[in-house]
Amino acid sequence: MKTPVKIRVNGTLRESEVEPRLLLVQFLREVCGLTGTHIGCETGVCGACTILVDGQAVKSCTMLAVQADGSEVTTVEGLSRNGKLHPVQEGFWECHGLQCGYCTPGMIMTAVHFLERNASPSRDEIRHALYGNLCRCTGYSHIIDAVEHAAKKGKT
Amino acid sequence: MIPAMFDYVRPATLEEALGHLAKYGEDAKVLAGGHSLIPAMKLRLSQPKVVVDIGRIGDLRFIEERDGKIAIGAMTTHYDIESSDLLKRSCPLLPEVADKIGDIQVRNKGTIGGSCVHADPAGDWPAAMLALDAEFEITGPRGSRPVAAKDFFVDMLTSAVEPGEILKLIRLPLTAKTVGYAKFTQKASGFAIAGVAAVVDKARKSVTIGVTGVAAKAYRAAGVESALSGSELSTANIGTASQKAADGVDPLSDIHASAEFRAHLACVQTRRALELAVSRLP
Ligand SMILES: Cc1cc2nc3c(=O)[nH]c(=O)nc-3n(C[C@H](O)[C@H](O)[C@H](O)COP(=O)(O)OP(=O)(O)OC[C@H]3O[C@@H](n4cnc5c(N)ncnc54)[C@H](O)[C@@H]3O)c2cc1C
Ligand code: FES
Ligand code: FES
Numbered sequence: 001m002k003t004p005v006k007i008r009v010n011g012t013l014r015e016s017e018v019e020p021r022l023l024l025v026q027f028l029r030e031v032c033g034l035t036g037t038h039i040g041c042e043t044g045v046c047g048a049c050t051i052l053v054d055g056q057a058v059k060s061c062t063m064l065a066v067q068a069d070g071s072e073v074t075t076v077e078g079l080s081r082n083g084k085l086h087p088v089q090e091g092f093w094e095c096h097g098l099q100c101g102y103c104t105p106g107m108i109m110t111a112v113h114f115l116e117r118n119a120s121p122s123r124d125e126i127r128h129a130l131y132g133n134l135c136r137c138t139g140y141s142h143i144i145d146a147v148e149h150a151a152k153k154g155k156t
Numbered sequence: 157m158i159p160a161m162f163d164y165v166r167p168a169t170l171e172e173a174l175g176h177l178a179k180y181g182e183d184a185k186v187l188a189g190g191h192s193l194i195p196a197m198k199l200r201l202s203q204p205k206v207v208v209d210i211g212r213i214g215d216l217r218f219i220e221e222r223d224g225k226i227a228i229g230a231m232t233t234h235y236d237i238e239s240s241d242l243l244k245r246s247c248p249l250l251p252e253v254a255d256k257i258g259d260i261q262v263r264n265k266g267t268i269g270g271s272c273v274h275a276d277p278a279g280d281w282p283a284a285m286l287a288l289d290a291e292f293e294i295t296g297p298r299g300s301r302p303v304a305a306k307d308f309f310v311d312m313l314t315s316a317v318e319p320g321e322i323l324k325l326i327r328l329p330l331t332a333k334t335v336g337y338a339k340f341t342q343k344a345s346g347f348a349i350a351g352v353a354a355v356v357d358k359a360r361k362s363v364t365i366g367v368t369g370v371a372a373k374a375y376r377a378a379g380v381e382s383a384l385s386g387s388e389l390s391t392a393n394i395g396t397a398s399q400k401a402a403d404g405v406d407p408l409s410d411i412h413a414s415a416e417f418r419a420h421l422a423c424v425q426t427r428r429a430l431e432l433a434v435s436r437l438p
Contacts, residue, residue: 001163020164020207021197042157044195045344047261056235056264062194063265066164067187067211110260131346132259 005069009034010078020066025049027065028075036076036105040134047133050106051075057113059132076105079112088112088150097146099137107133111147120151159197166209170295170322173210177320178297180206186322187211188231188270191262210322216269219243226250226328230269238263247328249335249353253284256339258346269323272308275315275373277408278347282309282374284337286366287353288328296321312372331355336432338425340369342412349413350421352377352401354429358437361386363430370422371405379403380426389434398427 002017009032016031028034028051037060040048044062051060052074079086088111091097098104107130114121114129121129126147127140135143167173177184185204187193188211196202210216216231219240226247228237237243238254257263257271257280271281272292282305284290290305294317303316310316317323334356340349348369355364363384365377379400387393402419409415 003164020162021159023158042198044191044262047259050261057261058265059261062191064164064190064194066166067190067209069166114260129260132261 003066003069005065007065007068007071007073009073010075018065020064022065023061024051024053024063024065024068024073025060027068028060028073031065034075034077038102038105040102040106045132045134046103046106047110047130048103048106050109050133052109052113055113055116057110074109076108079108086112087153088115088147090153091146091148091150092143095142095145095149097138097143103133103135103137107135107143111150115147115151115154119154121147123148157198159194160200160203162197162204163206164209165206166212168212170210170213170216170324173208173213173322174295174297174320176206176208177322180208182319184208184319186273188273189233189265189267190270191258191266192270192274192276216324221246221330224330226330228268228326228328230273230323230325231267232269234258234263234266234268234271235260237268246330247288248333249284249288249331249337249355250328252335253280253337253353256280256337256341256346256351262346268326272326273315273317273323275309275311275313276347277312277372277374278342278349278369279374280337280339280348280351280368283348283351283353283366283368285309285326286374286376287335287355287364288331288366289364291327292316293324293327294321295324300324306376309373314373332358333436333438334358334433336429336436338428338432340421340425350418350425352422352425352429354426354433356389356430356433356437363389363433365401365426365429367401367405367422367426370402370407370418372408375405377401377403377422377426384430389430389437391431394427394430394434398423398430401426 038048040046183205339351353366368374383397401422407415407418
């Protein structure tokens with residue numbers, strides 16, 4: 001039985017009738033056409049699909065679209081303001097925080113959420129925060145640099 | 157990986173949720189944070205016909221001090237617990253355990269109730285629930301019933317919650333700072349290969365030890381507890397007693413660790429958890 005959902009995605013209200021088994025990541029990619037959120041493992045381990053639901057970082061492959069009914073969702077497409085990159089996006093740009101870019105949207109969303117909880121983290125705290133986001137390319141150092149850069153930027 | 161088809165209901169109250177469970181019987185499954193159930197449904201290990209989402213029942217998510225005890229609603233997330241000032245002061249084992257579960261995203265969604273009902277042999281909460289002698293309040297068609305932690309974890313992936321019932325809340329004692337959680341982690345998932353929670357009661361000269369990850373269900377390390385009962389918590393005594401941490405249990409063996417290695421880890425993590433707790437003695 002299809003179920004109606006209303007989800008505000010990056011400020012735009014999306015209304016749809018979905019099968020309850022539709023994963024939130026599929027809703028974003030296939031119903032909303034927002035392909036910035038990636039599917040890596042589809043098992044909850046890699047973090048590529050991380051988005052914010054009501055401000056909390058979650059793995060959208062391990063959540064049903066119907067669970068997000070009535071919620072505010074932010075994806076990587078919703079971070080920039082008037083063409084200006086979010087400080088975390090800028091950090092990844094400045095510090096070469098990506099190579100192939102597959103993990104990047106998830107890394108960025110987790111980092112955005114984490115910096116809201118902890119505005120001046122240590123490098124170890126950043127590592128702990130990114131535990132659920134895997135990267136096969138960079139070796140992580142530049143990603144940590146990028147988040148550190150964003151934290152410093154956020155304070156100035 | 158997509159779950160099999162199912163119908164979805166999202167009750168607003170506990171009564172309504174129990175009504176759905178009564179109506180659909182064994183065809184229904186409760187959905188809390190979904191971080192064990194949805195993976196199982198994707199693998200088609202679980203194929204409920206009706207999913208009853210209890211995620212919006214407001215009065216299942218709270219952390220309070222009531223009548224000299226801590227009460228935690230079943231829908232309270234791991235992060236709620238990790239970040240609770242009340243718990244950091246009054247039951248510090250819980251935030252310490254929560255911080256070691258999975259990752260930020262998992263802790264934002266996963267709940268203490270879901271985790272305990274799921275009774276994953278590698279889950280972290282059962283160790284803490286046993287060490288703290290938690291009491292679970294389960295509610296069902298015939299009203300509420302309390303279940304002690306020692307009776308709650310029945311077997312691998314089986315808790316005392318019966319079909320048609322919902323875990324409502326967990327009651328825990330207020331404790332001093334003298335607690336510790338030591339975990340040997342399966343790096344890819346974050347689950348425990350061996351996780352040990354220790355609670356030291358200095359006044360009574362007693363310790364309680366909960367062990368998870370090692371056997372089909374979490375257990376109290378009774379041999380360690382009796383060896384240390386009434387004795388001085390010296391490094392030497394802790395070291396000797398910890399050797400009994402896997403006595404009488406049948407350790408699991410899988411790709412992550414052999415039974416022998418798990419038994420060894422149980423002893424090492426028990427020593428570490430106790431040393432951590434003792435290091436916090438005033
Ligand atoms: C990538 C990843 C890493 C993880 N790492 C860890 C880890 O390191 N340590 C750890 O302990 N866990 C870990 N988990 C599991 C996580 O903690 C789950 O959130 C938890 O085990 C289940 O809680 P839930 O709220 O998600 O429950 P759900 O998945 O919604 O439910 C689990 C089961 O309990 C039942 N249920 C749930 N709530 C109730 C209730 N109130 N009353 C009756 N029945 C109920 C459901 O019907 C279902 O059978 C991990 C999960 C993932 C995806
Ligand atoms: S795709 Fe969701 S965690 Fe990997
Ligand atoms: S940049 Fe390629 S996976 Fe991270």
